[in-house]
Amino acid sequence: MxxxxxxxxxxxxxxxxGERSTRELWAKSGETSVDAVVERAEQANVKQMICVGCDLADSQLAVDCVKNRENLYASIGIHPHEAELALQKGHLEPFAALVDGHKVIAVGxxxxxFFYNHSPKEAQEQVLRFQIELALQHNLPLIFHVREAFDDFWPIFDSYQGVRGVLHxxxxxxxxxxxxxxxxxYIGVNGIATFAKKPEQVAVYRAIPLENLLLETDAPxxxxxxxxxxxxxPYHVETTANFLSDLRKESREALARATTFNAKQLFNAT
Ligand SMILES: [Zn+2]
Structure with missing residues (x-):
């Protein structure tokens, strides 16, 4: 598996x-070794991972992190929370240059x-469009974070042709x-599924077609x-996979096989 x-x-x-909230959470955990984290993942059959960047420095860290680690890939991104700051600091151009890095397999x-609104709406939209265009120029898929914002997201998405990606x-x-x-x-599902209470939400996890399903953690x-x-x-993917297997009445093997196949297809990861 x-x-x-x-x-x-x-x-x-x-x-x-790197991105502050993530970094601080790792610091609080006391874990200081990426290799130890990767090792624990491998022991739980999590053979590949995508390190997802949230701002310029964080994306640079992702690119560096995957360089000499066979089972890691990088995605470079500017999170909607960081959009305004990235514009103010003139980060878009140096950010875009990271796209040519080794094993950069996605943008996002x-x-x-619009749940947190850490950046004004206009800034979020501008930085989203910039990243969609960057991905299209380089024929890369996108990793989308959309919260309380689908009514604004769909018209932007639909204004482009050939956009591929995942709703994380x-x-x-x-x-x-x-x-x-x-x-x-594709639809990315993580640990939230295991503590979802609303029947409508649980029904949605059941309804995602297996050929569109991706597993993730959003660790930490x-x-x-x-x-x-x-x-x-990342080793917690196994817990979420087992949960979904029970919920959706699919064997663990079938779920693992399909979701790993989907990930390799979308991200062109070998
Ligand atoms: Zn994330």
Missing amino acids: ELFDTHCHIQSVGQTG ETGLD SFTDSQTNLDKAIERGL FLTPVPYRGSICE
């Missing part, structure tokens, strides 16, 4: 730079977040799931049940 964590933030383990996370950490409605599937998007965040309270690591 082989699992693929399509979304984690392990590049800031033991680092003093990028998107719109999907927790939205059946309607938006249908819209995503119509557009050929969103630790699945029954490990709430401890830090999330």
Whole structure:
């Protein structure tokens, strides 16, 4: 059995730079070795992981982190929370230059977040469009973070042709799931599924077509049940996979095989 964590933030383990909330959480956990984290993942059959960047420094860390580690890939991104700051600091240009890095297989996370609104709407939209265009120029898929913002997201998405990608950490409605599937998007599911309570939300996890499903952790965040309270690591993909296998009545092997196949297809990872 082989699992693929399509979304984690392990590049800031033991680092003093990179996206602050992620880095601080790793520091709090006391873990300082990326290799130890990767080793634990491998022991839980998580054979490949994508280190997802959230700002310029964090994306640079992701690129550096995957260089000499066979089973890691990098995605470079500016998170919607960081959009305004990236514009103010003139980060878009140096950020775009990272796209040519070795094993950079996606752009993101990028998107719109009107739940927190850490950046003004206009800044989020501008930085999202910049990243969609960068991905299209380089024929890369995108990792989207969309929260309370689908009504604004779809018109932007639909204004481009040929955009491929995943809606990471999907927790939205059946309607938006249908819209995503119509557009050929993949759906990323993480530990949130294990503590989702609303029947409609659980129904959505059941309804995601297996050929569109990707597994992820968002480590160090969103630790699945029954490990709430401890830090999330890529090895927790196994817990979420087992949970989904029971929920969706698919064998663990079938779920692992399909989701790993999907990840390799989307990200062109061998
Ligand atoms: Zn994330």
